[in-house]
Amino acid sequence: MGFAIDKIRADFPILLRQVHNKPLIYFDNAATSQKPQQVIDALVHYYTYQNANIHRGVHALSQEATDAYERARDLVKTFFNARLREEIIFTAGTTHSINLVAHGFRSWLQPKDEIIVGQAEHHSNIVPWQMACALTGAVLKVLPIDENGQLQLETLKSLLGPQTKLVVVNHVSNALGTINPIETIIEMAHGHGVQVLVDGAQASSHISVDVQALDVDYYITSAHKMCGPTGVGMLYGKKELLEALPPYQGGGEMIKEVYFEGTTYAGLPHKFEAGTPNIAGGIGFGAAIEYLNTIGLEEIAAYEHELLMHATQGLKQIEGLKIYGDITHKTAVVSFNIGQLHPYDVGTLLDRMGIAVRTGQHCTQPVMDFYGIPGTVRASFAFYNTKEEIDIMIKGVQRAVNMLQ
Amino acid sequence: MIIEAQQEIIEEFALFDDWMDKYEHLIGLGKTLPLIDPQFKTDQYIIKGCQSKVWLRAEQQDGRVYFWADSDAIITKGIVSVLIRAFSGLSAQDIVNAPTDFIKEIGLNDHLSPTRANGLVSMIKQMKLYATAFAAQNNA
Structure with a gap:
């Protein structure tokens, strides 16, 4: 039996809303998760x-x-x-x-x-x-x-x-x-x-x-x-x-x-x-x-790992994109930069496309100092996200790069 | 003069319906930014409250105030460039009194909230602070 993603998404009313006239794609789950109707x-x-x-x-x-x-x-x-x-x-x-x-x-x-x-x-x-x-x-x-x-x-x-x-x-x-x-x-x-x-x-x-x-x-x-x-x-x-x-x-x-x-x-x-x-x-x-x-943490972890792999593969196709902490033993978080582009620029343009990511130091200044960067773009996925949303984000990142370069 | 510079910016942005075009224009304006001399890219000239770094410096020459700036983010560069176009070359007192509603009119109003990471509010505040200091000097 597959992961009942449609049924799960229906539990989260916020996923129906639009941002800047585009359907919301919420990839800031590491900051806070969305709430199902049950909660x-x-x-x-x-x-x-x-x-x-x-x-x-x-x-x-x-x-x-x-x-x-x-x-x-x-x-x-x-x-x-x-x-x-x-x-x-x-x-x-x-x-x-x-x-x-x-x-x-x-x-x-x-x-x-x-x-x-x-x-x-x-x-x-x-x-x-x-x-x-x-x-x-x-x-x-x-x-x-x-x-x-x-x-x-x-x-x-x-x-x-x-x-x-x-x-x-x-x-x-x-x-x-x-x-x-x-x-x-x-x-x-x-x-x-x-x-x-x-x-x-x-x-x-x-x-x-x-x-x-x-x-x-x-x-x-x-x-x-x-x-x-x-x-x-x-x-x-x-x-x-x-x-x-x-x-x-x-x-x-x-x-x-x-x-x-x-x-x-x-x-x-x-x-x-x-x-x-x-x-x-x-x-x-x-x-x-x-x-x-009711969903089960094992099922959630397996599905989120698929999302992580999908996003990692797709993002790596973008020229000059570097993922920080590029390992497989991690939760569904991709923290990245593209060339010398400032994460703030990328995040601002993604926001206009309805895609919510976090940019900046993520309250971990020592980590950013370690890598010598001003911050990263962080996309963090949850079990109510989909590969289709990730594909839209990847296209969005490419679009942002084209605008900024 | 204050209103003229602002009106010109408003009309320019009004040419674009699409947000992408607006941002592309903003990015283009960033490239025309009067750049601060690298020797001034120090903590003394940094504007706090921005996710990206912004350095801003002002000088008064023949009764007019001129600004130079830079940022490590391209959109931020565009935003500060718009502000400099609106204020640079005015008298200190005019800058102190200048309205800032033109920012809403060009559709940058989502950047106005004080919590926005780009620090637009901090930039305006800093420019007005410079002008206030020059105006006080002039009146002394």
Whole structure:
């Protein structure tokens, strides 16, 4: 049975709209994914019939909303195969999750301790650690990439030592799509008793993740990259680590008892969920996971890989086009430039043709510095895209090149 | 004079119905840009807020303000070239007072939103800042 692309596309109402009088071709999925009707309906349903504050109310509505929200937590737990539901912390998204861990981690850092960070990290997985280092005297060590954008594991071996406290790395690079060998990295780090935090924002809707099999210490993602709403994400952490990690924000919901003489904190996951959470977002996150489950991540990955191969082959026919991170073990992301053409010029002309791509540094300035370029054009595909759309983009790129040269 | 230069640009762009032709014209205008001397392509002359790099410099000669610029992106070069055509050679005070609605009329209005990566708004702001400084000098 083939991939039911027509049926899937019909689930995404936005794909029917036009941009600059042309049918929208949305290839900026690495920035955010589009939302299927099922997710939109879940949000509307919540606000229409269930809206109430959760975890506190004795009334029926509050109980219903709480059940729906906590059911979403179970869906997330199962999706990532966490051992315990309280190991899933709902956050505002990947950046929030990283800051949450980085903030608590400060109290575990001493001067000269080291945090190893990948060279191809998103700024959001660099800056929180720089801030933690600045406050504690710890030092950031960079795990370099090679010409293909792949992490140099031999260097990791030499970087790991008794001074290392943490390795932070993405599962998939947002700028290039490279899939990192996190299994090996985790094993190597654990060999030195070092914890590992993985930013999974670019992986979650493309690669099936089993946090127990990976034995990862912290795994992080955003719902909006997985067909869910913006403003909600998750932090998975091993229970014993999250129990030890100091809380991030103080407030309601995260406490057990409050006296002016001192406060005791609530247990997991509430300890890290101060204030009224993004209830609708959490429920929408759950709906997104249910939606992805109906299609199946294996099927999604296989189809997206076909799209990647199709795009890679087609784009390479364009004279002077260079793909950064030109390997096959990656998600459906093609990051490229043509000759000396500025990515901004190419992206602007593609936009006029109704094609949405991302241009620029993709919040990964160190990667662009590594290649010595001002940025790239990044086309990132999702399972609701088609080869026909890719063909239109390839023609569009050629047209843009003709105009610009 | 202000309006004349702007009117000429508006009429020129009005000749093209198709967006592609408009952009081709814009790209062509980029080639006529009075280029900034390479020695000034430094951080001091860079305009922040653009995805591409834009350098802009101004001088006042005999009561008129002249601009030179460059960019590493071709469309951006076209945009800054249009602005320079509209403002270069005017008095500092005229530039300070000059309206900027002609940009909407030539169909570059999608570039006007302050969040657009090309920094059109930053370019206009920078040109007006130069003019304001010259005008203040003149009045001192």
